[in-house]
Amino acid sequence: MIASTVPTGxxxxxxxxxxxxxxxxxxxxxxxxxxxxxxxxxxxxxFDWTMFxxxxxxxxxxxxxxxxxxxxxRSFSCPDGVxxxxxxxxxxxxxxxxLKWGADHIRHHAACDQDADPYNAKLGFWHSHCGWLFADxxxxxxxxxxxxxxxxxxxxxxxxxxxxFLSGLAFPFLVGCLYNGWVGGMSCFMxxxxxRTFAVLNSTFCINSVCHLWGNQPHGQADSSRxxxxxxxxxxxxxxHNYHHTHPTDYRNGPLxxxxxxxxxxxxxxxxxxxxxxxxxxxxxxxxASNL
Numbered sequence: 001m002i003a004s005t006v007p008t009g010x011x012x013x014x015x016x017x018x019x020x021x022x023x024x025x026x027x028x029x030x031x032x033x034x035x036x037x038x039x040x041x042x043x044x045x046x047f048d049w050t051m052f053x054x055x056x057x058x059x060x061x062x063x064x065x066x067x068x069x070x071x072x073x074r075s076f077s078c079p080d081g082v083x084x085x086x087x088x089x090x091x092x093x094x095x096x097x098x099l100k101w102g103a104d105h106i107r108h109h110a111a112c113d114q115d116a117d118p119y120n121a122k123l124g125f126w127h128s129h130c131g132w133l134f135a136d137x138x139x140x141x142x143x144x145x146x147x148x149x150x151x152x153x154x155x156x157x158x159x160x161x162x163x164x165f166l167s168g169l170a171f172p173f174l175v176g177c178l179y180n181g182w183v184g185g186m187s188c189f190m191x192x193x194x195x196r197t198f199a200v201l202n203s204t205f206c207i208n209s210v211c212h213l214w215g216n217q218p219h220g221q222a223d224s225s226r227x228x229x230x231x232x233x234x235x236x237x238x239x240x241h242n243y244h245h246t247h248p249t250d251y252r253n254g255p256l257x258x259x260x261x262x263x264x265x266x267x268x269x270x271x272x273x274x275x276x277x278x279x280x281x282x283x284x285x286x287x288x289a290s291n292l
Contacts, residue, residue, distance in 0.1 A: 017134055024133065027094070030190075031198035038190045047179050051172050051192035055092070057236075059168070059200050062089025063101075064236045064263040071154060072102040075251035076267050077278045080153050087157040092168025093200045097161040098154050103145035108208075109248055110144070112223040121212035121224045129209035130201075169193045203234040211241035219246040229260065237261025247282035255282075 066086030069075045078086075087098050095101055104118045111117045118135070121128045148154050157164065169189065176188025215226030225245035232239030232253075237260060240253040247255075251268075254261035270276035 020133055023094075024130075027194065027198055027201070030194045035190050035195045035198075038187065042183060042187060044187055044191050045180070045184070047184070048176070048187050048191045051175065051188050052196050055168075055172065055192050055196045056200060058089050059093040059196070060203065060236050061263060061266060062086055062091070063093050063095060063200070063204055064238050065266050066090040067095070067098050067101045068105065068238070069251055069253075069263060069267065071098045071148065071151070072105040073249050075249050075280045076271070076276045078270065078276045082270065082275050083153045084156070087153060088164055091157060091161055091164035092171075093204070094165050094168070094197050095201065095204060097158040099145055099148050099158040102148050102154070107144045109245070112225070112245065113212075119208035119212070121209065125209050125213060128212055129205045132208075169197070172196075203231075204238075206231050207235055207238050207241060211239060215239075215242070217242045219243045222246075232260050237263045249280045250282040251279045252281065 066083070067090045070078065070083065070086060090098060090101075096104075108117050108119055113120060113122055118132045119128045120132075123131075172192035173185045173189035176192075177185035179188070210231055211226050211228050212224045213226070215228040215231075217226055219227075219242045223245055225242045227242045228239040230239065231241075237253045238244070240255075240259060240261065243255060244250070244253045252259075252261055252264040254264065267276055267279060271279055
């Protein structure tokens with residue numbers, strides 16, 4: 001068990017707005033300009049692309065399985081060791097700590113499309129995609145973090161979040177150095193570190209923007225959530241967003257066997273290995289619903 005104390009202060013930003021702007025600008029600028037320029041000058045190897053793909057999957061699943069379905073919605077349970085691994089992987093995605101991410105997401109479901117919704121799609125694509133990151137008022141309500149603060153693993157990850165996300169950038173650099181020296185380290189850092197972070201950030205942002213603006217609403221029209229199979233391809237099954245808003249605690253975003261939802265496959269596989277249990281479903285009696 002990872003010990004923690006529960007802070008008594010309100011839920012605040014991990015960093016001030018100006019730090020968020022600076023980090024965002026560095027990531028975007030380096031990804032859009034630096035990554036292609038480095039590739040033009042030095043090229044990227046098969047190893048760099050393999051590391052990009054591997055870390056995209058690991059960090060993406062850290063968000064979808066760890067931050068989202070486990071921490072925010074408690075759609076399944078697992079040992080603390082598995083939870084810690086998932087939260088480290090999610091921390092490598094540079095999307096704030098699980099405490100902040102989960103509190104924002106719980107608030108999103110509680111007040112979808114309203115003023116209190118951090119990703120309010122009624123404010124337009126850019127606000128719901130990434131503009132909400134720079135709005136102080138979206139981080140001010142402690143009540144959405146109350147349950148999360150009782151989880152010692154969540155608080156451990158929150159306390160060491162900066163070290164965790166820095167290790168996620170250092171890892172591809174060190175592995176690249178072992179493969180091909182300093183040039184290998186820099187090329188792997190640029191593509192599998194910065195480029196991958198930019199890609200995962202935007203794929204996650206698409207759930208808040210694209211999946212609230214375009215797509216189908218086969219499960220309900222209580223809010224602006226929509227299903228998008230295209231977004232599911234990028235986000236390991238998170239694109240079935242209308243189903244998710246209708247049944248938020250279901251561990252499957254894509255409940256049918258043919259729905260592309262690798263996150264549910266990971267959770268179901270963990271359950272077969274005895275590493276996850278209490279998998280929650282909304283329509284277990286539906287003959288078309290499937291764990292696969």
